[in-house]
Amino acid sequence: MARLKIKYKSGYKGGKYAPLFRYGMMLASVVLITMFLPKQPRFRYEFEKGKVWMHEDLVSPYNFSILKTQAELDKDRENILKSIYPIYNQNTQVAEQQLAQFDTALPERWQTAGLDTLDENMATYEQVGKQLLSDIYKRGVIALNNKFQSDRTNYNFTLLTDNVATQRNTAEVFTVETAMEYARKTIGNRSAIGHKDWLVDAVSNYITLNYLFNEPLTARLEEDALGNISTTRGMVQRGELIVANGTTINNEVYQKIESLRKAYEEEARIGGNWTLVVLGQFFLVGLVVSLLFVFIYLFRKDIYHNNRLIFLILIAITGMLLALSWAIKIKLPSLYYIPYCIVPIIIRILFDTRLALNIHLLMVLLAAFFVPNSFEFVFLQLSTGMVAIYSIKTLVKREQFLISSAIILGTYLTAYLGMALMRDGSFNNIYWSNVAPFIFSVLLTLLAYPLIYAFERVFGIISDVTLMELTNSNSKLLRELSYKAPGTFQHSLQVANLAEAAIYKIGGNTLLVRAGALYHDIGKMANPQYFIENQTKGYNPHDGLSFEQSAQIIISHVSKGVEMARKNQLPEVIIDFIRTHHGTTRVDYFYQSYIKSFPEKFVDEDIFHYPGPIPFSRETAVLMMADSVEAASRSLKEPNAQNINDLVDKIIESKLAQKQLINSNITLKDITEISEIFKEMLKSIYHVRIDYEGNKKETVSLKPQDGIV
Known part of the structure; x- marks a missing residue:
């Protein structure tokens, strides 16, 4: 193909010091990212549950404990909590106070009800009422706690009476409701009581709790018990074969490898040379940024020679990697809360598809060194990033952002479901709560729209x-x-x-x-x-x-x-x-x-x-x-x-x-x-018709049309 002699011209070059400023920005970005990346060595093997171990035989280099799975820890926690009896304090003064008040108030209630004019003996009523209240408080009145009932009505508890603990069951004591029912039944069986309903009403006013739930002490016992739960089960001895080449990684093997990974990273973190870790990260980040700039130099010279655009790109990349580092540092429950797709969307809209895909690929590969389950992370982020870029090939309507977000979410869910089924072969082990980070990430991706406007205004570019x-x-x-x-x-x-x-x-x-x-x-x-x-x-x-x-x-x-x-x-x-x-x-x-x-x-x-x-x-x-x-x-x-x-x-x-x-x-x-x-x-x-007989050539007479001729 013949090509005209091409001379490159950029909208902005920045003078003779522009290259130095450009390389200075690159170096500053590499240093900043390196400073904030997690400083921990990486386990050399990649592995997934249900996959074949493709590496050489893995032999334990030292003794280490096998960590329990989250399901095992949850089961232990559940069993521990079931073994803890709630603590109640007996308030011995309640019975005395309520009996005294009943004794004091009964004559007035008797007179108010007009029973003093009838052939009734108040002493009989007083004796029956006091005996009934005394029996109720002796047995105890308690309020049941739903937390300890679970699938049963009654539960065991520890009763503290003057610092003396006894084991009781809620079936042995009254609640306010069962105490009133007991009072009604007992009074109903007394033939000497003529006005049974009146006495039941009088007694019920003095039935209250005398076994009180001690929540702080119960919580402290639970906390102490949970703190003693062992996070490990068994040991792997030095020289023991953990998994052989070509073996499928089942649940037990997976937990052993995961335990070795954490032990290795913890030991390397404590005993490793921190300076060398930083140096390694500097090399990796520098390589990624260099590859990006080689791509820009070869295919987008207009961007390469424009330091404002270089600064914009470095801000986007550095900002996202710093956000990832922050999420790892604070131990965010899921790294998928980070809206990784926001960067390729912004770069695609402000620049082009190739640059957006290149930047996203390099960012994801770099991030994979610092995230758990890096293969899954790379697959999910690359898939959704590509979908994000393709779905906004031509952005001419605002609703395309919503459509793109829906497609990104659909890609996340499809990929997650596929990996979960391939890994476990069952719907039972799919944790649907893990979908929440994907939804949150997609919602944050909508921030790309105001960010694009801000970048346009600050850097003088156009979308x-x-x-x-x-x-x-x-x-x-x-x-x-x-x-x-x-x-x-x-x-x-x-x-x-x-x-x-x-x-x-x-x-x-x-x-x-x-x-x-x-x-x-x-x-x-x-x-x-x-x-x-x-x-x-x-x-x-x-x-x-x-x-x-x-x-x-x-x-x-x-x-x-x-x-x-x-x-x-x-x-x-x-x-x-x-x-x-x-x-x-x-x-x-x-x-x-x-x-x-x-x-x-x-x-x-x-x-x-x-x-x-x-x-x-x-x-x-x-x-x-x-x-x-x-x-x-x-x-x-x-x-x-x-x-x-x-x-x-x-x-x-x-x-x-x-x-x-x-x-x-x-x-x-x-x-x-x-x-x-x-x-x-x-x-x-001009509605020209084709003249098959040939047209007479006319001399073109041009006029002063804006300097055209």
Whole structure:
């Protein structure tokens, strides 16, 4: 493929010290990440339950204890708690107080009820009531605790009476309800009591708890007992074979290997050389960052030479790895709470798919050195990261974030379910509570949207979402353009259609080129009547000006456009289209007119040239060609197929001859395809019919169309 001579141009290089600053940022990022990464050696083997052991035979290098599984620890905890009897204190004063109050209040209640007028003996009632209360308090009144009932109604407890402990069961004592039922039954059996309900009501007012639950002491006993639970079961002796090559890792073997891993890392943490651990981490982090920068240098030189964008990328990577280090340090219950997909989403939207995938791959591989079950971690994060990148290939609507989040969550759940079934071969061992971190992580991923906006504002870059907003014709600047310079506005719309179709064909950012096309001529609003597309018939303000003045007014729309764009806070990438859409071409109409009118005078060509710069990207190059072709096509007297073909070829050949495209990453094949797109679209615009007998070639007469000719 023939390729034009390409010169790279970046939007920002930062001067002669930019490379030093760039490498300084890289080194600072590596040092910062290394400082905060967990400082612990890594077990050399990867293993999973249910998989075949693919390494050499594993022989124990020393004696170590076999750790209990979480299920075993939970079972021990349950058994311990069942063995602890709740403690109750007997309040001996309650019975005395309640009997005394009953004895004191009974005469008044007797008189109030009018029983003193009847043939009833109050002493009998008093004796029966006091005996009944005495029997109840002697047996004891307790409040049952649901915590200790579990699947049974009654339970054992320890009763403390004057610091003397006795073992009792709740079946042997009363609750308030059963005590009242006992009182009702006992009084009902007394024939000497005529007003049974009255006495039951009187006695019930003095039934209360005298066995009180001692929660602090019970909790202390439980805590002491739980603290004595052994976390190990059995020993593996030095030289003992733990697992042989080719053996399937069952539950027992898995627990032995896991116990060896923890013992190894603990021993290395205590006895290892901390400086060497840090040095190893520095090498790993440095390698990852270096690989990233090699990729950027080879495939995205525009980013490599822009220190602001390098700084943004390093912030994203460093921030995520520091968040992971923090989560490991505080022993977060699950590392999947960390929204790892947020970085590839941000990089994809602000840059491109390849860079996002490369950064995510390197970050996940580096993180795998510091997380448990690293293979599962890598598989889950790579899968969901790829899905996150693919699901927002073109982000043009806000709801795509929600759709992408749902797809990411679905990927997490599918991968987790698949790994769990493959590992255990049963639904019974799937812990659905582990799904919560995935949901939380996906919700945090939605923070990518405000972060993208913040990065755009701070680093002066632009995303597809912002480009969509800029291409809205109801935006303030475009509304003003359509009102002040309607001809220019229509011209910009046509240029946008041509450029968008061409860049879609050869590959590039269609949203960017469309936005650039819509704003490239906003400078004409300063003097709209000086541009032919805005002039009414019969009046041309250039008639009263010299050729030099006219040329300067035409040329000034570029600088005025840049000024308006910056005043309205348009992104720099859009301003680049304004600055480059004429490159360093000449306002040929006024130049040739000057030569014809003053052949004897010296001509300062700089007066008739645009200041540049020339286009330095595929998008800006396509816009330059589309702008010239669309404007020139308006001067065709007879826009037939032949004339349109000749016009497009002439305009593009002129740009090549003036070396306006040498800094653009564009090939001759691309230019041929662009030319064909322009021809077909212009024929559609002018409703050209195909003339099979041949068309008469017409001489193209170009007018002062914004310096096109």
